[in-house]
Amino acid sequence: MARGKFAFTIHPTDMGSVYRRWPATRHLPERFSERLLSFKSSFKVSDITGVSTPYNTAEGFLVAIPLTPRMWAELPQEYLVRRVVDACRLAEREGAKIIGLGAHSAIPGDAGKEIAVQVGIPITTGNSYTVAAALEGTREGARLLGFDLRTADVAVVGATGSIGACCARILARECRNLTLVGRTPEKLNSLAGRIFAESKVACRTSTDLAAVLPRADAIIAVSSAAGALIDPMMIKPGAVVCDVALPRDVDARVARVRDDVLVIDGGLIAVPGDFQLNYDVGLSPGTAWACLSETMLLALEERYEHFTLGRDLNINQIDEITALARKHGFKLARPRSFHKPLTDETIARIQRNAALRR
16 A cells, blocks of 8 residues: 555646547537636546555555636636645545645746645645756766856756756856747846846846847756747757656757757656556657656655745755655656657767767
8 A cells, every 4th residue: 555645736738638638529619618718627637556665655646627728827816826735636536645746836926825725635846856856967968968058158048937946057057158038028137136146147138039049058947938938949959958847848840950969858857667657648658747746755764744836946845855766766767858768879860960060
């Protein structure tokens, strides 16, 4: 009998996800389908089994909030908070002792703070482990392409979000050439000032992706946009892109036309034991998103307390969840790109082409 009990929220990442779940919606206008979804309650999708380490076992389940990324971006905050609260209350009724908020459901209500006071079980957004995994994935990508992240030109897309800001603050400890990219100049400048005060690194700031990315050696993409932001022509030959966003920030065309850049699906973790989601979300067997992994780690530790909440992430918590991952045997998954495993042959081809076109 598993001792840790948890739940985790998911939602459709695009209309394709909606069509697969409800095939009849294929014949309806997208906006009309979304309108129908807005009336559908959250529901339990599947049980999560096989989470086992030498220290404990845990079990959980997925709760779907049937809202598309566009709906998360456009609907009123009050409505979105209510939908996440309802999902959390469903999880509580089903026996969860902690719940993780996945993807866009981690954004409303001041990144979970307003939701936490309305429900009876602890909440985490999972963003602490997402930051740790994004940074580790970017370092691994740089190693594979043969450059040192400390001297590279690094850009953070979505830098003023909670994940992006924390990634940038930690990167500033090791990278001297850092560019913050976002939509709001005032927020970018505020973050740049904070980083300078903490690390004495003078970051560049920009709202123009097309101006920044062609010179970047490494890109961490963590925006909360509803669609792809980074097109094939924006990326420098030999660059590594760690795409942590859901839905993805990098246009899928990159996989077809750019064989000289390394795009990594960021935030993916290899989970110990016979871990099974029992639901197809496009992940390799035995792997999970870092945000879900954080929820599982807290359940394994039976730490039923609010952990990662709000937009100002705590770097000490990132260190703490990284230590728990190491303790329980959670580690960065083998690199994937656009939901497909990156083979040694693919990586070698990218390395050769990058060297030719730099």
